[in-house]
Amino acid sequence: MPEFRAIVAEDEALLRQSLVEQLMRAWPGLEILAECEDGAEALDAISEHRPDVAFLDIRMPGLTGLDVAAAAAEASPSTRIVFITAYDQHAIEAFEHGAVDYLLKPVDSERLATTIKRLQAAPANPVDAALIEALAARLRGGGSLSPAEPLTWITASAGRETRLILVDDVAYFRADHKYTVVVTAEGESVIRKPIRDLLQVLDPNVFKQVHRSTIVNLRAVAAIVRDDSGRGSLRLRQRDETLPVSAPFMALFKHM
Incomplete structure (x- = not known):
């Protein structure tokens, strides 16, 4: 039996492949159930597999990682969330006090090792939907999630x-x-x-x-x-x- 089961969602194929390879090297006991290229695919995978952890890129087409995490709170409450982000240090302060973790792009091997230790050591707590919504509001308030001018x-x-x-x-x-x-x-x-x-x-x-x-x-x-x-x-x-x-x-x- 695998130690942990996970899904990985990242819309950039090379970054997704790189993270999967890093996880396989750093965490031999991890089984990756699905590699997803957008938020809809990630949400379907979480609902189907109910993994222990979901690595979610924040900015994906359609459903963002934050959208997926909020829906996962109902679809698979025991799934823990690790956000993958390219945001700067000011933006990611929003994650410091919550029951979620984050990885900055490009993913550093030492930081990934820290995340793995946290996941292995901490008990599985339900995803806090209110926390996810608060994170989304803070990032949108800072302009980090503001979309380009939409199609008219x-x-x-x-x-x-x-x-x-x-x-x-x-x-x-x-x-x-x-x-x-x-x-x-x-x-x-x-x-x-x-x-x-x-x-x-x-x-x-x-x-x-x-x-x-x-x-x-x-x-x-x-x-x-x-x-x-x-x-x-x-x-x-x-x-x-x-x-x-x-x-x-x-x-x-x-x-x-």
């Missing part, structure tokens, strides 16, 4: 027609292989940008990922319906269909 309009194809669509008019985006379907009250169009890339240019306060393949405009949502299994669905204002919300993502709506 897109050009999309519908048959032989090219449409100019205001992003505010989009009800939701749905992944379709290498393409993305853009759904508005008037109908559907297609863009070549995949969901993962789209997440980096949408306003995260308005557009939320509710499934591995779906991003919804919160302004287009009329109601959130929860069932006994923990899953849910979104009823839209100007569309007849409902959108499924996978169980791990429902935690993101608990305050709504």
